[in-house]
Amino acid sequence: VPELPEVEMVARTLRPRLVGRRIVGVETSGKPLRRPIDRARLRKIAVGATVESVSRTGKYLLVALSSQHTLVAHLGMSGRFVFAQPDVARPPHTHVVLALDDGLELRYVDHRRFGILRAYATERVRQSAEIRILGMDPLEEAFTVEYLRARLRETKRDVKSFLLDQTRIAGVGNIYACEALFLAGIAPRRRTHTLGDARAAKLHGAILQVLRAGIANRGTSFSDYVDAEGTAGENQNTLHVYGREGEPCHVCGRPIRRLVQGARSTFYCAECQR
Numbered sequence: 001v002p003e004l005p006e007v008e009m010v011a012r013t014l015r016p017r018l019v020g021r022r023i024v025g026v027e028t029s030g031k032p033l034r035r036p037i038d039r040a041r042l043r044k045i046a047v048g049a050t051v052e053s054v055s056r057t058g059k060y061l062l063v064a065l066s067s068q069h070t071l072v073a074h075l076g077m078s079g080r081f082v083f084a085q086p087d088v089a090r091p092p093h094t095h096v097v098l099a100l101d102d103g104l105e106l107r108y109v110d111h112r113r114f115g116i117l118r119a120y121a122t123e124r125v126r127q128s129a130e131i132r133i134l135g136m137d138p139l140e141e142a143f144t145v146e147y148l149r150a151r152l153r154e155t156k157r158d159v160k161s162f163l164l165d166q167t168r169i170a171g172v173g174n175i176y177a178c179e180a181l182f183l184a185g186i187a188p189r190r191r192t193h194t195l196g197d198a199r200a201a202k203l204h205g206a207i208l209q210v211l212r213a214g215i216a217n218r219g220t221s222f223s224d225y226v227d228a229e230g231t232a233g234e235n236q237n238t239l240h241v242y243g244r245e246g247e248p249c250h251v252c253g254r255p256i257r258r259l260v261q262g263a264r265s266t267f268y269c270a271e272c273q274r
């Protein structure tokens with residue numbers, strides 16, 4: 001499942017091939033993603049428009065067009081963007097195709113169809129249903145220790161569920177939450193309001209560290225994830241706890257444990273995380 005580093009890699013690999021290109025056609029499969037795609041509206045705002053920028057906030061991609069509209073995309077569980085020549089057969093589960101003025105197609109492929117592709121007037125995109133609820137993106141400068149400390153004090157939830165809550169911090173998912181808690185030495189069931197200033201500062205540093213490492217390693221690829229060049233990431237080879245149940249902790253040698261929180265697996269070291 002793509003998290004912040006994977007979506008950032010998709011943005012970085014889309015940008016050089018998409019910005020400045022004019023969209024000359026739009027096709028859709030007719031099947032809904034998480035919500036139905038409004039094909040007529042998509043055609044109206046996209047065909048003839050030039051791509052002005054590709055950016056990311058949390059796990060969302062924002063593609064701004066010269067038509068004063070912005071496409072908001074979320075990769076869901078298994079979505080990916082692929083550039084291809086039009087004569088190359090479309091892979092199964094291709095749900096959206098943007099034809100570009102350089103002759104290439106940008107295809108959105110998503111076999112589980114949990115993704116999102118919607119269009120908003122650019123001036124209203126920050127108020128859209130998807131974006132307005134998001135908390136701070138941790139790679140924004142305004143994501144400070146103070147911001148995190150204030151959010152931690154607002155709830156009494158377990159810190160692992162807190163990290164997954166996109167309305168507090170946008171972009172962290174299960175893998176990077178587990179890894180950040182390990183690096184910070186914080187037990188996943190610890191209640192947020194019990195974390196003091198020193199531990200909040202440690203968690204802040206750990207979140208930045210795991211996300212930056214994830215980007216430096218071009219994302220984590222367990223199954224579906226590839227960037228828009230089709231390249232898989234290598235961050236899965238550097239993980240300390242995620243997916244390592246029963247394997248020895250890299251620090252203390254004791255077996256990594258797994259527990260279920262909010263229907264998601266949490267991996268942790270009971271010795272190193274308190």
Ligand SMILES: [Zn+2]
Pocket residue numbers: 249250251252253254269270271272273
């Ligand atoms: Zn350990």
